Amino acid sequence: xxxxxxxxxxxxxxxxxxxxxxxxxxxxxxxxxxxxxxxxxxxxxxxxxxxxxxxxxxxxxxxxxxxxxxxxxxxxxxxxxxxxxxxxxxxxxxxxxxxxxxxxxxxxxxxxxxxxxxxxxxxxxxxxxxxxxxxxxxxxxxxxxxxxxxxxxxxxxxxxxxxxxxxxxxxxxxxxxxxxxxxxxx
Numbered sequence: 481x482x483x484x485x486x487x488x489x490x491x492x493x494x495x496x497x498x499x500x501x502x503x504x505x506x507x508x509x510x511x512x513x514x515x516x517x518x519x520x521x522x523x524x525x526x527x528x529x530x531x532x533x534x535x536x537x538x539x540x541x542x543x544x545x546x547x548x549x550x551x552x553x554x555x556x557x558x559x560x561x562x563x564x565x566x567x568x569x570x571x572x573x574x575x576x577x578x579x580x581x582x583x584x585x586x587x588x589x590x591x592x593x594x595x596x597x598x599x600x601x602x603x604x605x606x607x608x609x610x611x612x613x614x615x616x617x618x619x620x621x622x623x624x625x626x627x628x629x630x631x632x633x634x635x636x637x638x639x640x641x642x643x644x645x646x647x648x649x650x651x652x653x654x655x656x657x658x659x660x661x662x663x664x665x666x
Contacts, residue, residue, distance in 0.1 A: 558584050
């Protein structure tokens with residue numbers, strides 16, 4: 481808990497600096513470096529333990545968002561939001577995950593992982609929320625924006641699969657596997 485308070489106070493300090501304080505730029509860079517170092521420590525602690533700790537995951541999620549809010553122009557801001565969306569999904573909070581993906585799409589339209597962001601947003605709507613119409617629209621948005629990306633072909637397949645129930649999909653995959661096994665044996 482003390483670590484969380486330290487991080488939040490660092491984030492507040494960085495926000496004050498970023499919002500027009502007369503503090504030198506190198507102080508902002510120093511605070512950002514401190515926050516990145518602490519994020520790394522928190523990630524190591526959370527991801528290297530054998531068990532998923534909900535409280536530590538929430539603390540990491542909060543720090544990711546605080547970093548992006550304090551330093552929205554920093555090149556790591558969209559990356560930390562992207563990681564935050566993944567943590568939110570792991571915490572069974574698909575709504576927050578989608579909110580964070582939308583924030584990346586809105587605030588960082590030229591980010592190099594934008595296609596991934598669109599795909600994961602659609603996937604979360606599809607797999608975690610089971611909102612087929614919204615999922616199809618989200619997959620179509622990816623296809624429209626990145627028609628030649630590898631995720632576009634996966635999105636097309638996902639749209640095709642939306643019309644089947646889980647049982648029908650399992651039967652189709654078993655049939656495809658049986659066909660490929662039979663073909664390989666010839």
